[in-house]
Amino acid sequence: MAQPTLKSLLGKRSETTAWLQQWTAVTKSDILVEDALHTVLFGTALTNEQPSYPVTLDGEISGYVKGDENAAIMASLLSLMLQKEAEKKKLGTEVLSLYQELNVIYNFSEKLTETIDPDVIAQLTLEQAMHSIPSHSGVIVLWDEETRQLTIPAAAGEPLFNKERLGTNSGILLKIGLSGQSEIMSDLSVLKEKAIIDAEVQSVIYAAMKVKHRILGAIILAGKDGEQYSAGHLKLLVTLALQSATAIESAMLYEKNIREVREREEAILRIHEVTKKFVPNEFIRLLGKETLTDVKLGDQAEKIVTVLFTDIRDFTSLSEKMTPDENFRFVSSFNERLGPVIRSHHGFINQYLGDSIMAIFPRHPDDALNAAVGMQKAVHELNVERQLQGLPIIRAGIGMHTGPLIMGITGDENRLDAATISDTVNTAARIESLTKYYRSPLLLSSETLRQVSDHSPYHIRHLGKVQLKGKHNLLSIVECINGYPAEDLEKKIKTLSHFSEAMNYYLNQRFENAIQLFQHIIAADPDDLTAIFFMENASKYFRNGVPENWTGAEEMLTK
Secondary structure (H helix, E strand, O other): OOOOOHHHHOOOOOHHHHHHHHHHHHHOOOEEEEEOOOOEEEOOOOOOOOOEEEEEEOOEEEEEEEEOOOHHHHHHHHHHHHHHHHHHHHHHHHHHHHHHHHHHHHHHHHHHOOOOOHHHHHHHHHHHHHHHOOOOEEEEEEEEOOOOEEEEEEEEEOOOEOHHHHHHOHHHHOOOHHHOOOEEEOOOHHHHHOOOEOOOOOEEEEEEEEEOOEEEEEEEEEEOOOOOOOHHHHHHHHHHHHHHHHHHHHHHHHHHHHHHHHHHHHHHHHHHHHHHHHOOHHHHHHOOOOOHHHOOOOOEEEEEEEEEEEEEOOHHHHHOOOOHHHHHHHHHHHHHHHHHHHHHOOOEEEEEEOOEEEEEEOOOHHHHHHHHHHHHHHHHHHHHHHHHOOOOOOOEEEEEEEEEEEEEEEEEOOEEEEEEEOHHHHHHHHHHHHHHHHOOOEEEEHHHHHHOOOOOOOOEEEEEEEEOOOOOOOEEEEEEOOOOOHHHHHHHHHOHHHHHHHHHHHHOOOHHHHHHHHHHHHHHOOOOHHHHHHHHHHHHHHHHOOOOOOOOOEEOOOO
16 A cells, blocks of 8 residues: 655645645744655745754655744644545555455355355355465365365366375365364475475465354465465455355255255155056056055046956966976066066056966957967967976966956055955956866957957857856857967868857757867867867767756856
């Protein structure tokens, strides 16, 4: 700050000059005012015999007053005036400096509100610090409580700091910035010995970044000039450090909260994905709900659906030859093949029942029939693999029925279960069990066939009616042969008309004619087990006669 001078005090239009003129006129004093170089600032030249009195400011001579006995008084007054001017100027400088500091802090606060990224806040802080406090280099170091290590999120200026050395000498930093203190360092020898700072550095200033009683880190600035930093610089740096520490703490808490929310959301999504595998989404949607968390005890809905059951034939005898682990893997491989086929035809698996599957098709019976054909083909493909491994082939039976079904949530407040309640389920299960009786892999009720939109893609054989145990009404059973391997399917298609004719003879008790046609079919296709079943029945009735009131319906005495 430049000091005031006599010349600035006694300018042509200054009040001091006007007052001095009035004073000399009133007191009739004859004085001369000169600056330190004896340049006349006021009055006229006097003889050298006149005494001279110095005008001083802070112990230094700023000029002289010559003249009569009043010259000494005037020298003292001018010295006092200079001192007051110096104080006013100093105060003005301090006010301006304070205003500038407040402006810096305000603008810095505004910048901090524009971001919630800790690294961005650190970089903004360092840029502001180096702009407000002229420095050649600067870094911000943060202390990670979890890893117990230092991080350097921001660096600027010349490469006067060795970042690697900073990271590996946390002990030294714990004694300076991370100790919670802020200061201008006078001894840089330790930092230079550890090669933390370059040899060119002559000045270092640092401020701790504190939030309440916790030390987040420190701002460290370095300069290549001696005594580059002042107490004012330290005060401003401390202010910036405190502001940025609060902002970084808030940003880190925000990031932590966001991370925790994201982790909770991901956990909920994982739980949701897992629960979908236990309770299918299709089941939930049929109840008019979106997610499993929406359902409650007693929720129910009635729909017309097609229920499909499939079961591994002779599973008991197969499982006896396997260990529990082999059993589990065997059933899993079977389910893994058939599950995707069901889903690809708009069905969903309601239950895995050990060696069997219960699936529901809520759209059209066509979906269930197409899925059943696809499942048969999947079993054939699995058998090819098993034969190559020297394993026995698998045979599966599939049965389906279409009708009303109530789906709902049953149980109690502490244990809920997705349940299906309907005679449709029981009937579909019974039809599947008939596949063993009729020796056919795929059976469906006439009710399902009636609701199939287009029969032309399917090759159908009507097997007559059955009287299921506990049922009063007869049930018409139909066989679909589309799922047989190509060679077997071709044989059955060729004998399809003969099979239909043979069944007419059979149901009309013309067993001799039926036997002849069934024998013809078996000659063309020795593996047609269903034709063999009816031929054997026809032969029995032909030899022994039919029971009284026989209608052609098969009476099932077991479930």
